[in-house]
Amino acid sequence: MTAPDGQPGQFGRALERREDNRLVTGRQQYLDDVVVPGALEAALVRSPFAHARIRSIDTSAATAAPGVRLVITGEDLARDTDPIGQIIEGYSQYPLAVGKARYAGEPVAFVVADDPYLAEDGADLIRVDYEPLPVVADRDAALRGDVLVDETKESNIAYHEVFTFGDVEGAFADADHLVERQIVWRRSCGVPLDTNGAIAVHEGDGGYTIHANTQIPRVFNAIIAIALRTTSNRLRILVPRMGGSYGTKMNNYRWPIVCAYAARRTGRPVKFKETMVEQLEQGECQAYDRRYTLRAAFTRDGRMTAYALKLEEDLGGYPGMLGPAMTLKPIAFISGPFDVPAQSYEVQSVLTNKSPQTAYRGFGSAPHNLALAAVMHEAGQELGLPAEEIQRRNFIRPESFPYTTASGNQIDCGDYVGALTKVIELADLEGLRRRQEELREQDRYLGIGVSLGLEPSMFDYSYFVRANETVPMSGAPEYLTVALDNMGEATAFVGTTESGQAYETLTAQIVGEELGIDPDRIEVVLQQPQDSDGPGFGQGASRMTMMLLGAARGACDKLRAKMIRIARHALETDAEMEVSGGRVYVREDPERALPFIAVAGIAHIDTTKLPAGEEPGLKATHVFENPAVAIDTHAKLMGTRMPSYPAMSYAGVIPVVELDPGSGKVELQDLYVCYDCGRILNPATVEALHHGGIAQAIGAVFYEEFTYSDAGQLLTNNLWDYGVPTTRDMPRIHSTHQETPSPWMPRGVKGAAEGGYIATPAALLWAVNDALEPFGARVDEVPITPERVLAAIDAARSGSQ
Amino acid sequence: MLIRTIVNGEPVERDVEPRRRLVDFVRKDLGLVGANVGCGHGVCGACTVLLDGQTVKSCLLFAVQLHGHELTTIEGVNPPEGLNEVQAAFKHNFAIQCGYCAPGFVLAVQQLLARHENPSDEEIAYALMGNVCRCTGYVNIVKAVRRLAEQRTGARA
Numbered sequence: 001m002t003a004p005d006g007q008p009g010q011f012g013r014a015l016e017r018r019e020d021n022r023l024v025t026g027r028q029q030y031l032d033d034v035v036v037p038g039a040l041e042a043a044l045v046r047s048p049f050a051h052a053r054i055r056s057i058d059t060s061a062a063t064a065a066p067g068v069r070l071v072i073t074g075e076d077l078a079r080d081t082d083p084i085g086q087i088i089e090g091y092s093q094y095p096l097a098v099g100k101a102r103y104a105g106e107p108v109a110f111v112v113a114d115d116p117y118l119a120e121d122g123a124d125l126i127r128v129d130y131e132p133l134p135v136v137a138d139r140d141a142a143l144r145g146d147v148l149v150d151e152t153k154e155s156n157i158a159y160h161e162v163f164t165f166g167d168v169e170g171a172f173a174d175a176d177h178l179v180e181r182q183i184v185w186r187r188s189c190g191v192p193l194d195t196n197g198a199i200a201v202h203e204g205d206g207g208y209t210i211h212a213n214t215q216i217p218r219v220f221n222a223i224i225a226i227a228l229r230t231t232s233n234r235l236r237i238l239v240p241r242m243g244g245s246y247g248t249k250m251n252n253y254r255w256p257i258v259c260a261y262a263a264r265r266t267g268r269p270v271k272f273k274e275t276m277v278e279q280l281e282q283g284e285c286q287a288y289d290r291r292y293t294l295r296a297a298f299t300r301d302g303r304m305t306a307y308a309l310k311l312e313e314d315l316g317g318y319p320g321m322l323g324p325a326m327t328l329k330p331i332a333f334i335s336g337p338f339d340v341p342a343q344s345y346e347v348q349s350v351l352t353n354k355s356p357q358t359a360y361r362g363f364g365s366a367p368h369n370l371a372l373a374a375v376m377h378e379a380g381q382e383l384g385l386p387a388e389e390i391q392r393r394n395f396i397r398p399e400s401f402p403y404t405t406a407s408g409n410q411i412d413c414g415d416y417v418g419a420l421t422k423v424i425e426l427a428d429l430e431g432l433r434r435r436q437e438e439l440r441e442q443d444r445y446l447g448i449g450v451s452l453g454l455e456p457s458m459f460d461y462s463y464f465v466r467a468n469e470t471v472p473m474s475g476a477p478e479y480l481t482v483a484l485d486n487m488g489e490a491t492a493f494v495g496t497t498e499s500g501q502a503y504e505t506l507t508a509q510i511v512g513e514e515l516g517i518d519p520d521r522i523e524v525v526l527q528q529p530q531d532s533d534g535p536g537f538g539q540g541a542s543r544m545t546m547m548l549l550g551a552a553r554g555a556c557d558k559l560r561a562k563m564i565r566i567a568r569h570a571l572e573t574d575a576e577m578e579v580s581g582g583r584v585y586v587r588e589d590p591e592r593a594l595p596f597i598a599v600a601g602i603a604h605i606d607t608t609k610l611p612a613g614e615e616p617g618l619k620a621t622h623v624f625e626n627p628a629v630a631i632d633t634h635a636k637l638m639g640t641r642m643p644s645y646p647a648m649s650y651a652g653v654i655p656v657v658e659l660d661p662g663s664g665k666v667e668l669q670d671l672y673v674c675y676d677c678g679r680i681l682n683p684a685t686v687e688a689l690h691h692g693g694i695a696q697a698i699g700a701v702f703y704e705e706f707t708y709s710d711a712g713q714l715l716t717n718n719l720w721d722y723g724v725p726t727t728r729d730m731p732r733i734h735s736t737h738q739e740t741p742s743p744w745m746p747r748g749v750k751g752a753a754e755g756g757y758i759a760t761p762a763a764l765l766w767a768v769n770d771a772l773e774p775f776g777a778r779v780d781e782v783p784i785t786p787e788r789v790l791a792a793i794d795a796a797r798s799g800s801q
Numbered sequence: 802m803l804i805r806t807i808v809n810g811e812p813v814e815r816d817v818e819p820r821r822r823l824v825d826f827v828r829k830d831l832g833l834v835g836a837n838v839g840c841g842h843g844v845c846g847a848c849t850v851l852l853d854g855q856t857v858k859s860c861l862l863f864a865v866q867l868h869g870h871e872l873t874t875i876e877g878v879n880p881p882e883g884l885n886e887v888q889a890a891f892k893h894n895f896a897i898q899c900g901y902c903a904p905g906f907v908l909a910v911q912q913l914l915a916r917h918e919n920p921s922d923e924e925i926a927y928a929l930m931g932n933v934c935r936c937t938g939y940v941n942i943v944k945a946v947r948r949l950a951e952q953r954t955g956a957r958a
Contacts (some may be wrong), residue, residue, distance in 0.1 A: 011953055021893040023899075024888040024891045024897060024900070024904075025875065026874075026875035027879075117820065117821075191935060193839035193901045193933065194901045243837065243899050243900070244901060246935070276839065276842065276845075277841075400939070500900070673842070689898075691937055691938035692898060692935070692936045692937050692938050694938055695935075695938030695939065718844055723939075726933060727942075728926050736897065
């Protein structure tokens with residue numbers, strides 16, 4: 001923990017978050033706090049129909065209304081901008097509906113006025129003549145294909161691919177025991193409180209300044225530039241700190257485009273920020289909507305020999321940029337922590353008249369883990385094996401790492417038995433089961449879930465664009481710059497957006513560790529895309545600690561080498577030197593030293609003392625590539641656009657629920673978790689990220705659902721009806737961790753930010769079905785509402801299950 | 802309409818449109834941007850302010866309803882430098898992540914602790930259920946409140 005010169009190491013140190021000073025005082029600037037003088041504000045007209053031809057739009061009354069400066073419709077954008085290409089080749093979309101609306105709430109017109117009240121008044125005056133069309137309300141309607149969501153296509157199937165690894169049918173033919181199951185995961189998502197928006201200024205000649213709360217502006221700037229028919233270097237995208245994203249704000253490119261276009265048309269800055277209802281309805285907020293058809297083959301003693309999965313994804317009205325990719329990520333770990341020789345993965349994604357999808361924490365992993373755990377649970381029940389035993393029998397053994405999954409993804413390391421054992425001890429599983437027995441005698445129904453799930457981290461781009469070969473993408477580097485100013489004070493520069501992860505604190509801790517100085521003395525700048533010192537993706541796939549550690553090592557190596565050259569020259573020595581504790585010193589004679597201020601002074605303002613040929617200044621950048629790129633098996637995957645996730649975190653989770661069979665209500669009482677995300681830098685922030693993920697898992701499994709009517713109307717378009725968890729929905733959380741350092745990632749760390757959300761749902765479903773076992777019932781659908789629980793009990797009673 | 806009110810201890814007199822939401826008045830007219838607009842329909846509490854010392858959701862009130870009443874925003878409880886006790890407890894306990902909900906939580910906790918000097922976990926949960934946080938699962942928020950209450954009552958004992 002302590003470096004030779006007495007500087008404490010940063011690993012394992014719960015350094016407080018410097019960001020909090022701004023956050024708890026309300027001094028943090030979010031998008032809505034950005035003031036651009038003279039900005040106009042906008043309001044929307046949105047389709048009341050899920051599927052309707054737009055015959056005409058009468059904007060005359062709105063245009064003449066007080067304060068209204070401009071009305072834009074889809075026709076304007078179709079004329080003056082280029083469409084947004086989609087992640088599936090051959091599809092496209094405009095930010096406002098063109099010709100027809102494909103989902104209820106799709107933006108149809110954009111009204112720009114002197115203030116948002118007047119803009120709403122103007123929006124009320126717009127008359128749209130709709131011709132309602134038959135609605136493709138769900139997957140099954142989409143597959144019937146008599147009504148097409150995209151009329152330029154021959155069917156509603158936007159993507160279909162079957163991946164087979166090993167002799168799947170042979171394994172099924174030889175199986176002692178088969179499990180067949182359907183699992184449905186209804187739509188939910190991150191629902192950040194800070195909704196999407198943008199404020200755009202047209203600087204003339206195709207140049208724009210755009211303030212936007214968009215998560216990955218270093219990649220999706222391309223979408224905005226292409227749409228606006230300008231060049232990417234003329235877009236100055238300024239991203240303020242965001243009030244939550246959880247992946248959802250990856251998709252905020254619509255408002256930068258529309259606001260920039262409106263700014264060009266009006267000659268004034270234009271601001272738009274969604275209301276929560278708009279956010280929930282219109283395409284930047286909903287995620288996975290899945291039906292799984294699962295088959296698994298087992299031996300008599302509980303070994304899974306084949307796993308065949310069909311995933312049907314309801315993408316909504318447009319393929320979008322992310323929904324299809326989220327169906328592909330789980331190919332990296334089809335059988336999760338289990339060693340299963342034969343596997344197949346079929347994905348069929350359809351278009352329907354619902355909102356399109358955006359990303360959500362884990363990028364498609366949580367439902368996948370849930371489906372797999374449901375199969376394991378059922379097999380255990382039928383073969384008479386307790387939850388922990390059937391999982392143990394199938395776990396990848398610690399000595400098998402690095403382990404190559406069926407699809408060829410190599411997993412760095414793991415000790416699944418260790419993590420499961422640790423959480424079992426923490427929960428006192430035996431004691432819980434005794435209590436369960438005792439309560440059952442009193443007609444009280446406790447349910448205990450025991451499940452270990454994987455959290456893949458450190459992604460590369462290649463599989464994102466599997467369905468669109470016109471886009472060449474692979475790898476995924478990240479940079480970090482470290483600089484010492486003229487007084488020897490350190491500043492680090494990184495290229496990510498921020499939505500709660502405390503990247504300033506994290507970066508200071510990382511650079512403090514590298515340079516051997518106190519993190520509190522290090523300033524951190526999150527650079528805006530145009531100011532970036534290097535390429536980067538920024539936050540996503542729980543990758544930033546790994547990437548910044550790697551980049552910081554490279555940058556600090558360069559900086560240290562230069563400081564040593566300067567110090568040797570100044571001290572007139574050729575001796576080996578070290579940099580730590582704010583000094584550059586001779587290794588064998590630490591008293592012979594120069595403090596940073598002296599070295600930096602030479603580099604900046606006393607430059608005649610530099611060694612001959614040495615460039616003035618003290619600043620170094622390193623671009624760190626995803627380490628998997630250098631591993632042959634992973635490079636091969638990237639070449640074939642298959643998902644590569646080398647750094648595999650995981651968590652064992654034991655929730656305890658009590659079921660009221662009369663009302664169908666499930667009370668989540670306790671949740672025990674043991675997570676392993678490799679070596680841990682800041683244990684307090686890692687634990688806090690797990691808490692947040694667990695809360696979102698509880699939401700997705702018990703409360704949150706974007707419920708659509710048969711007419712395609714979203715019935716849960718507000719936070720009264722869409723049930724995000726509150727303080728009263730949280731169980732007692734008891735957490736512990738183990739550390740299995742990654743052999744491939746810098747300093748042995750792995751991703752940590754998504755695990756709570758990814759691993760928990762499977763355990764929650766397991767717990768509920770454990771509570772339902774005395775009734776011979778089970779639920780196969782999340783969220784597990786009281787209605788669904790009662791329906792399951794009724795179905796079991798009437799013997800139809 | 803002309804309204805007379807006291808905002809963070811200072812008298813304020815303004816002419817406001819009857820339909821103007823309190824949150825817009827506070828954020829845009831007064832420039833007190835600590836309160837944030839979240840849901841806009843009274844669930845999330847990101848826009849929480851104190852009206853005569855009681856937490857209210859400023860998205861659900863009109864500015865004119867402020868007439869004759871006293872308003873306190875997060876700016877009104879911020880020390881000129883550093884953090885107040887509740888804010889410091891949030892920081893020490895890693896209670897906040899993105900921070901969008903934080904000003905609302907700080908005010909809700911201050912009001913809770915003004916009424917109950919040592920609330921139970923259940924009382925804390927009940928008092929804060931009108932404030933939504935999507936990042937933290939509330940675990941460390943509740944912990945911060947409990948620790949602060951213990952610290953205060955312990956200090957007096």
